Amino acid sequence: MAHVGLTHFLILSSILFSFGLYAVIVRKNAVMVLMGIELILNSANINFVAFSHFGHFGWDGQLMALFVIILAAAEAAIALAIVLNIYRTYLHINVDEVNKLKE
Amino acid sequence: MELYDIVFYLFAILVIASAAIVVASKNLAHSAFSLLFTFLGVAGIYVMLGSDFIGVVQLMVYVGGILVLLLFGIMLTNKITSVEIRNESTFVIPTIVTIGIFAAFLIFIMTETNWTVLQPQFPRTTIKSIGTELLMHYSFVFELLAIILLIALIGAATLARNDNKEK
Structure with a gap:
């Protein structure tokens, strides 16, 4: 319970990253895997903003966080469209049972 | 504080x-x-x-x-x-063990590294600086991201469209 510094934010982002990685590896549902990816992107963003705050790097860290958020939005839209197509073909979205590229 | x-x-x-x-x-x-x-x-x-x-x-x-x-x-x-x-x-127990080791390793790295920490500043507002930076130094990335977002939205709409012609 020391004074909150850079290390606290880094530890928080490490824990968040581990949760996201767990969701990506363990879960069968494709939407759940997407949620894990969002957690991982958020933890990376915390790192960007924390380093930008505690070291005087100007605005680069915050801008990188902004770009990551924009790319996450694009990725979520594309991935959900793919998930909908998988559901239309297989009637489920379990990523460990989807093993064909075409019908 | x-x-x-x-x-x-x-x-x-x-x-x-x-x-x-x-x-x-x-x-x-x-x-x-x-x-x-x-x-x-x-x-x-x-x-x-x-x-x-x-x-x-x-x-x-x-x-x-x-x-x-x-x-x-x-x-x-x-x-x-x-x-x-x-x-x-699937694979809950092995994954928990592996992720636990991985998280411990990550936290070890984060705590043991000697980060150079400067005195943090709390700017009154960040919007003006971010806007200036975005349109001065990162203008190419800005435009590229706009195109990527457009492509992603068109691609998502195309992928998710219901093709009734083939059926």
């Missing part, structure tokens, strides 16, 4: 607890709603790090956009008639 520490721990507990519910809940809808609190907590963390604009963008894009997209995905890919929206897990 005592209040700062308390607020940080509150946000950290909110983020970690809701992220744990996200990955542990058997119900997909519970996971999605818990993800809302994770995003809110992360937005608070951004504000605590002196980047209010990123916090607001986090709220607008993640909570307002991506979370709604994920909820659409959940509702469109599960049968409405089945009350239980379940999802299963």
Whole structure:
């Protein structure tokens, strides 16, 4: 319970990253895997903003966080469209049972 | 700075607890709603790090956009008639062990490294500086991201379209 510094934010982002990685590896549902990816992107963003705050790097860290958020939005839209197509073909979205590229 | 520490721990507990519910809940809808609190907590963390604009963008894009997209995905890919929206897990125990070791390793790196920490500054507003930087040094990336977003939206609409001609 020391004074909150850079290390606290880094530890928080490490824990968040581990949760996201767990969701990506363990879960069968494709939407759940997407949620894990969002957690991982958020933890990376915390790192960007924390380093930008505690070291005087100007605005680069915050801008990188902004770009990551924009790319996450694009990725979520594309991935959900793919998930909908998988559901239309297989009637489920379990990523460990989807093993064909075409019908 | 005592209040700062308390607020940080509150946000950290909110983020970690809701992220744990996200990955542990058997119900997909519970996971999605818990993800809302994770995003809110992360937005608070951004504000605590002196980047209010990123916090607001986090709220607008993640909570307002991506979370709604994920909820659409959940509702469109599960049968409405089945009350239980379940999802299963595989390889739980080995993954927990591996991720535990990995997380311990990460936290070890983060705590043991001698980071050069300067005195943090809390700017009064970040929007003007970010806007200037975005249109001066990062103008190419800015335009590129606009094109990428356009391509992604067109691609998503094309992929998700229902092709009735073939059937």
